[in-house]
Amino acid sequence: ILTPGENSDRRTVPVGLECIASELQCSICLELYTDAVTLRCGHKYCRQCITQHQRYPPRGANHQCPQCCRPFNCDSIITDYTINNMVQKIQQVMDRDVDEAKQLVAFEPSGSIVINEDILRSCFLAEDVKDRPLCLISIIGEERKGKSFLLNYLLRRLYNLERKDQQWLGAEDEDLKGFEWKPGANSTTKGVFIWSKPFLMETGRGKVAIFVVDSEGCNTVGQDTAFIVQLSALSMLLSSYLIFNISTKLKQTDLDYLEKLLDLAQQTGEAIDLDPIQ
Template identity: 35%
Template sequence: MGKQDAIQILSKSTNGTLELDQQALKSVLETSWDKPTAVISICGEKRKGKSFMINLLIHHLTENLEKKLLGKLFNQTLEPTFEWRGGQTRNTEGIWITSSPITLETKQGPVNLYVMDTQGMFDNKTSKQEADQIFTLATLMSSVLVFNLFRQIQSNDIEHLTYWTRIANWVGNEQSSSSLQNLVLLIRDFPHQSLGYGVEGGKKYISLLERDLSESSGSEEVSNNVKDLQKLYPNVGAFAMPAPGSKIMRGSAAVKPIKIKDIDKKFRHNACKLFKELTTDLSPLLLNQSPMTGSSLYDYVLKCSERILTKEMPHSKDLSEHVADQWLNDYIAGAVNDYRDKMHKVLEHFYDEFSDLQKVHEKEKTSRIHQFEKISKFGKSDALAEARVLIEEQLDKQFEKMSYHVRELSEARQREETYKKEITNLRQRVPPNSEDVALFNVRV
């Protein structure tokens, strides 16, 4: 396969707002119009080697790079698909994607793969809303999202990632039943050599991070954010990556081909491992539990971009609150449905007293309140407190509706018992052998 080209699908318009190039996107996806389609994308802070890494992935897939990286063809160069250069000036702007797919054979059959590069975050030229829009759109388009981190995972990295992921999840489900799939935390220039590199190094680092967080102040929020990511993504992993070598790190202001021999040996070996991790058992994007084709992905991106890339899109603070409200509403509805299903099963074979059913209700309600208190939650403390009260109220209302006939039957039984006791008392008050006994029994 020849050298891949990149096409920009998201850029700034003349009025300064981000704009999706629908024609460019369609021209890219037309090759995969009726074929299962997947996208691997990379996001993260500016000037931390995102484009360099994604270029290596493309060459790995298209030019048998593994042989080159493992020591052969040392004098060969890597022609970049996505523009790359060293220095501190931002290079990638908006979102770029490979112009044609790379067909991979998977367990599910052939999948057409596209690779996507995104504008670096957290610079003085990118507004908060632009970062929200870029990351949200990239997340929605990705079968595998690689979040590029430098040396370590910091609390603000996880905070931003969780926030953006929740927005993407909300926007996607607003259009249809979409699902996020795979998240890889790529830790670049990993300094903890004693932990090793690759997947195992990433696992050990995450374990140490969780331990450190449990012992530090303010760790609960970070821990909750990590749990949120694990719930939003079916697969979350970390990969520890060594530095690429001094020649690559120094880079150049000019765009020059990179020679294989300039890349550090450890980096070459681990790059091969990473690329296998990203592409082995790769699944196409899913929409309503069905694989997306190029056509359905195109329609889906257009619908989502209408919600994301508009002046009507709330600012980050408002959107965060909206997403939090949506999450709380969804959680409450889920808790009520779960309670209702459980109580229906109980009532199918319930013949005891109403007081016994009340005990079951209190037990089920307490269980769901405890569950709400334990899980990681998204929203302000006052909203969470209100949600807790609302869960109790909703469950009590459900109990009132569902237990009506049980309460009526129980009250009827109580009236019958009271009536029997009154009859017994009256009989005891009538003297034995009294002429009135027969008359009393007839009246009763």
């Protein structure tokens, strides 16, 4: 039987939603409803909570609503779609409340591509984003050359758009947070990651939602060509602005990669009738 406080993964409700969330809590588990149902008396519970409650009625008694003691049976339990939709929207806000890099695309060892649709929905279909134009800033380039480092400075700037001086750069000893990066020879980013927070920027045509995207290193010597093409195509198609990152001098291999990327963009543009280069 569920007991209050048993769920150790309970998330904190953002400030401003406490009053609404308090009306969407099951009186048995004291959490936000999970698969909410309504009894004939009108009281609501999680389906699992009330189902387990039915299994252990008071001795010699019929099944009763824990709040009003009105008898009920399985046939009187009705899914409450309105409550479930409200809980889903609050959970989307809770998921977005913590700013972090989330894996949007993963590459399996078999070569298959896995796209996380839940991350797509939480980022692009959020209430303050879904009706706005999107701008995705993506970066691609050889691994271990500072892509995530650069993106974290872009994040720092986006978090401080109101600053008109150089103070947005932060103090010299201030930790650079955001997309994970670390020194060493081993690659850190695997697949494609997106920063969960959208940055709303005012333009002449209204507000635009800006997202920042980090990609696994490519164009590395000895790397599988098919993987490079897949990663490059995904990064290109996801991007409003695609940054090609190099850390030293422009090499012939960089020029060869850019030529390959341009050819890929032209073929993709012809296939879906879209201007490949903005």
